[in-house]
Amino acid sequence: MGGPISPLFLQSMGFFHTCLSIPRAGVPHRPLTHRLLSLDHRRVSNHRAAMNPSAEILEDSSVTLTCSSDANPAASYTWFKDNRTLISEQEVHFSSIRSEDSGNYSCKSENKHGQSSSVPLLLDVQCKNHKPRQSPEDNTVEYSAVVFKKSAEGKK
Structure with a gap:
């Protein structure tokens, strides 16, 4: 790893923050970025x-x-x-x-x-005991101890 680096810069992208280090001017370098810290705020x-x-x-x-x-x-x-x-x-x-x-x-x-x-x-x-049962023959629907009868329209 070579040479001195400049102070850290804080790069902010939305809710993700990354600290970067960049080589100083005049020092031979290849493009280099060090990820030092990443804080995830969501x-x-x-x-x-x-x-x-x-x-x-x-x-x-x-x-x-x-x-x-x-x-x-x-x-x-x-x-x-x-x-x-x-x-x-x-x-x-x-x-x-x-x-x-x-x-x-x-x-x-x-x-x-x-x-x-x-x-x-x-x-x-x-309710555990109130599951409806329907008899297709006479249109009767049973609920526990109560019986309801369906009537066809026009019939009494």
């Missing part, structure tokens, strides 16, 4: 909200909602249910979910460089 990106399980959710089952993003410094998270603040955590866990927990859930992640919000996840909790 706004919140790749923001995701996920539900596990993602299929049909029955009462009393365990459900976890997870919010994640790529951010530096790390993001803080806030969950909302039907547009009302629920909890300031990365995850919401229901160990025994109830039908009252149904609703639209969304999360927000933010750091000092920005914030991002997820699209709402519809959490639709199904």
Whole structure:
């Protein structure tokens, strides 16, 4: 490695900062750039909200909602249910979910460089004992102990 170098210069490109060293004038050199330091500052990106399980959710089952993003410094998270603040955590866990927990859930992640919000996840909790059964022969739909009869138009 040869010769003295000039003081360091800070090059800024958006949220990526790189320090460079450049040989002094009059000193024989070939084009040379030393990467000495790289600081990565990122706004919140790749923001995701996920539900596990993602299929049909029955009462009393365990459900976890997870919010994640790529951010530096790390993001803080806030969950909302039907547009009302629920909890300031990365995850919401229901160990025994109830039908009252149904609703639209969304999360927000933010750091000092920005914030991002997820699209709402519809959490639709199904009652265990109220699965509809339909009999094609007589248009009867059963719900537990209650029976509803469909009537054809014009018939009494």
